Amino acid sequence: MVERRVVLHFPENLIDQPIVSRMVREFSLEFNILRANITPQQEGLMVLGLAGKRVDVDKALRWARQQGVSVQPLEKNVVRNESVCTHCGACVVVCPTAALWKDPETQDVIFDPDKCIACELCVPVCPPRAMEVAF
């Protein structure tokens, strides 16, 4: 089993096609949509987490490319500089995937990198600038 996060760009003519559905069904993958939207230019963008056998994940991505979908690995990572974070909580409100959240018991701000889609919204919102983009 492997897990991989990818960014899929759908050209306008593919937006109404059940690409992801066929990918996961035909190649027996599990998927998790981390982010999806359609741009004003009518292109689709999806950040997808895929899990399955390595060979199946590779095949599925190759198939998607053949359909005209551009596939890029999610290369950027947002990391938290632990020595800079003060655990205030200013970031929590802008995180679209709840990768940043506040533990109600301890009031610590928890960062869950697995849920992060590297949208970078937290980067300028963090008052001491603890969230950094890593390539």
Add this chain to the structure above:
Amino acid sequence: MAKTYAEINEKIRKGQAVVVTAEEMIDVVADAGIRKAAKQVDVVTTGTFAPMCSSGAFLNFGHTDPRMKVQHAWLNGVPAYGGLAAVDLYIGATVVAEDDPLNTEHPGEFRYGGGHVIQDLIAGNDVRLVAEGYGTDCYPRKRLDTWLNLKDLNQAFLCDPRNCYQNYNVAVNLHAERDIYTYLGVVKKDLGSANYCSAGQLSPLLNDPYYKTIGIGTRIFLGGAQGYVFWEGTQHDPTVARSENGVPKGGAGTLAVVGDMKAMEPKWIVGVSMLGYGASLAVGLGIPIPILNEEMARYTAVKDEDIVAAIVDYSRDYSHNEGRPLGHVSYKELKSGSITIKGKQVPTVSLSSYPRAREIAAILKEWIKAGDFELTEPVQLLPSADSGQTFKNLKERPASQEGR
């Protein structure tokens, strides 16, 4: 029955003082009751860590050769105030570099300002000083460009005119069609967030609501060092509405504080950038409260559920001094992660770090237990609820049409 400062300090010197944090005091009183708790406990420590915009530092860097009377000065590109004698400067927390794009591309990032200069100095980093003077017979030099380091300064003291707000507003966004960018962070549109900033039950002035022990001369934890309260803070407003337990329902008392930067640590004095708003300084501050009597034991046992804050619209009401609070909400509710406003579940956002506040209260407790920190009796108390003192907005008397 009642204890004196001298008696408590005697116990501190002997290593016999019973010191608990404001969090622990809640349990002590719940278990033992007010009367026993007042007898058992000598000191309750508090703490808070949050952006406190009305902060700054005085620096004296010593005479140049030849001597110079500094008129304009910049520290790492950030303007410092030089209208003091020859080589004294004041750097305010919220001033930004002269080439900062500000909000020209909204929301501006305000990446480096006075607060960052102060943190850099405390961290031991070299800071570049550029200065200009007009030249006099006794101070002929006109230009200076040099590196400064905190260790070489004659004096460097943090001197904050308003810190440690006793309670604060909870900001919401009712009217704007977009998120708004405030000193309380990003406030999401359509009642999308409720932003608050207080340590609640750990906050110093919420544990001494009538300023019965915190006053001029009170020794405190400031930025990791020992500092002092030197005056009431600006906008000190002791006569606001209070709950039955005496705790103000909104922003009330404030403190002016001072401390030696050379003894501070960059963990507790942190330059911050508030997106779309400006630069500032997060300050770590803690105050020990002597349990002189049962009254102080009762005050220091205050819990988050007994402290309420006013919910204020920051998309119109706050900016235009209009409207009324949408209601009040307790810190227990705020810290739960969401509150209900107008039937809607609204996520809460804190700008104050409760984990850091807790750490400060614990450090102060250890200092006192180790005998390294004795309590001081204020040389003068601050104006309290019976003073009649209020905070007034400006009553404009327009001097020209341009100011409108």
